[in-house]
Amino acid sequence: MKNGLLITGVVLGAASMAMAFVNSGLNVGENVSPFHPKHVSGALKGTDQCFPCTYQNRPQVQAWVTNGDQKTIQAMAGALDKAMAKYGNKEFKAMVVIVAPKAAAAEIEKAAPMMQKAWKNVSVAYVTPEDPSVKAYKINLKAANTVFAYKNWKVAQKFVDVKADEKGLAEVGAAIEALVK
Secondary structure, eight states: OHHHHHHHHHHHHHHHHHHHTOOOSOOTTOBOOOOOOEEEESTTTTOOOOHHHHHTTSOEEEEEEOSOOHHHHHHHHHHHHHHHHHTGGGTOEEEEEEEOOGGGHHHHHHHHHHHHHHOSSOEEEEEOTTSHHHHHTTOOTTSSEEEEEEETTEEEEEEESOOSSHHHHHHHHHHHHHHHO
16 A cells, blocks of 8 residues: 555656646747737737737737636736736737637637726737647647747747746746846
């Protein structure tokens, strides 16, 4: 019995260590590329316009959420919305990209009015896991989320599996502050 618990503990420990080292997303120094998500809130609502193309060389953040966790989506969108309000004079732009199966599109669309009301500044969009942008941005679907801070199309910082808590959101906030200087 003790050996079984020990083995289980080792396996769980190894699994959690493996999760802690999930790599996802473009690396620092790589360029973001054009893509066309379905925008459900924000300035590009109702379109599939390319976010990086629209805002060009401005400081930007894309937060890709791949696990459907509502708490993460809400916390990330809320934090980015506040950052856009704070750094609007520096032309900062932000978007949450929800990666969800096609079957979830209706649910996302249904939640769009609530998102538009809750977050006045940040854009929220979605793509399916099969969308070419997932591969182009090197999004690992095993990661809960992948966040890129970039300017002039070049990734300045990236975060994988950001916790939707004060510490995790503060790290993203610090990246935004560095970006808008």
